[in-house]
Amino acid sequence: MTSFDPPLLLSAPRATNEDIEAVVAAMRSGWLAPAGPDLWAFEEEVAQYCGVSSAVGLSSGTSAIHLGLKYLGVAPGDCVLLPTATFGATAFAVTYLGAEPVFLDIDDSWNLDPELIERVVTDLRKQRRRVAAVIPVDLYGTLANYEVLVPQLEDLGIPMLEDAAEALGAHCPRGAAGSMGQAGVLSFNGNKLITTSGGGMLLTRDEQMAKKVRYWSTQSREDEPWYEHKEVGYNYRLSNLLAALGRSQLRRVDEEVCARRRIREWYRSRLSHLAGVAVQGEPMDGNSNAWLTVIRICEDRYPGGPSRVREYLAKDSIETRPVWKPLHQQPVFESATAFLTGAADALFREGLCLPSGTQMTETDIDRVCSRIESALGK
Numbered sequence: 001m002t003s004f005d006p007p008l009l010l011s012a013p014r015a016t017n018e019d020i021e022a023v024v025a026a027m028r029s030g031w032l033a034p035a036g037p038d039l040w041a042f043e044e045e046v047a048q049y050c051g052v053s054s055a056v057g058l059s060s061g062t063s064a065i066h067l068g069l070k071y072l073g074v075a076p077g078d079c080v081l082l083p084t085a086t087f088g089a090t091a092f093a094v095t096y097l098g099a100e101p102v103f104l105d106i107d108d109s110w111n112l113d114p115e116l117i118e119r120v121v122t123d124l125r126k127q128r129r130r131v132a133a134v135i136p137v138d139l140y141g142t143l144a145n146y147e148v149l150v151p152q153l154e155d156l157g158i159p160m161l162e163d164a165a166e167a168l169g170a171h172c173p174r175g176a177a178g179s180m181g182q183a184g185v186l187s188f189n190g191n192k193l194i195t196t197s198g199g200g201m202l203l204t205r206d207e208q209m210a211k212k213v214r215y216w217s218t219q220s221r222e223d224e225p226w227y228e229h230k231e232v233g234y235n236y237r238l239s240n241l242l243a244a245l246g247r248s249q250l251r252r253v254d255e256e257v258c259a260r261r262r263i264r265e266w267y268r269s270r271l272s273h274l275a276g277v278a279v280q281g282e283p284m285d286g287n288s289n290a291w292l293t294v295i296r297i298c299e300d301r302y303p304g305g306p307s308r309v310r311e312y313l314a315k316d317s318i319e320t321r322p323v324w325k326p327l328h329q330q331p332v333f334e335s336a337t338a339f340l341t342g343a344a345d346a347l348f349r350e351g352l353c354l355p356s357g358t359q360m361t362e363t364d365i366d367r368v369c370s371r372i373e374s375a376l377g378k
């Protein structure tokens with residue numbers, strides 16, 4: 001390796017000439033106001049892509065989780081179940097409503113373990129706690145086990161909000177990521193599969209929910225000439241300019257998924273000879289969007305492996321990142337209730353996210369993999 005090799009980032013955002021022209025066209029059209037035709041069209045296009053009837057463009061995935069949970073009736077003192085292996089935002093939104101996140105461990109797909117749910121719900125109900133919602137997360141673009149989760153939560157009478165922030169473009173036999181629950185959430189943050197630089201969306205088949213969330217997100221303004229408010233509002237709407245960028249990016253979402261899946265396959269075949277190093281798989285009957293390629297480095301075979309690899313690759317300007325630190329280990333959630341099997345803790349010790357942006361070539365992948373081999377002494 002020479003010192004001239006360019007840096008390789010985890011998931012660098014990409015803007016094509018078409019993206020730039022789309023934003024400029026939106027500016028020229030005079031729709032600089034938050035709402036506008038690109039926003040309405042973006043909502044329709046995403047809803048159609050994900051197979052739901054309604055979508056609400058919001059300022060972030062986090063605000064979409066917040067208002068989605070609010071509509072589902074999450075209130076102070078309630079419990080909301082979610083996997084411990086996720087980004088903090090999933091749980092932060094729960095706390096905005098005065099509710100308490102309860103962390104559950106993960107299954108083989110690295111997502112919410114359905115086998116824990118019934119016991120946890122029974123346990124909490126015995127303590128007279130109300131379980132107001134469950135938030136499965138589709139980690140790194142792999143869908144949770146909805147074949148089990150959907151009927152299970154229906155039986156328990158608990159609404160589901162799907163955090164599909166990382167999973168746009170993934171599918172399972174039940175449908176597209178974001179369409180599994182009463183509400184689904186997408187994120188268009190800078191490092192996600194498609195981006196509006198910052199933004200999110202709430203997906204639903206419930207027109208009333210879409211209407212209400214849109215109303216809350218625009219400061220709960222009533223239909224009066226003056227600003228009339230009957231409820232507390234939020235300034236959470238996605239802007240028309242950013243929606244123009246989102247529409248342009250959405251046009252190549254399938255291409256993007258193909259490219260990411262190809263990158264993951266390159267990694268898989270290039271690393272397959274390394275015993276004790278495995279690329280995140282996916283259920284046989286689903287299609288992950290392969291947002292990030294994540295490897296697991298067996299701790300018995302390579303003690304301290306992930307940190308060693310991360311530091312070694314950083315010297316060569318290759319960005320890698322540990323998997324999400326389990327939320328029950330986060331200082332801010334120190335006193336939260338958690339039901340654990342040790343699976344998420346083990347994943348945190350062994351997992352590492354590799355550069356997965358679609359600009360990467362097979363030569364780049366080869367460079368990353370050679371460095372991984374060196375770091376592990378191979």
Ligand SMILES: *Cc1c(COP(=O)(O)O)cnc(C)c1O
Nearest residue numbers: 060061062087089165187189200
């Ligand atoms: C990115 C992300 C979010 C938050 O989305 P923002 O648009 O950044 O607010 C929520 N949950 C998960 C799992 C995410 O990866």
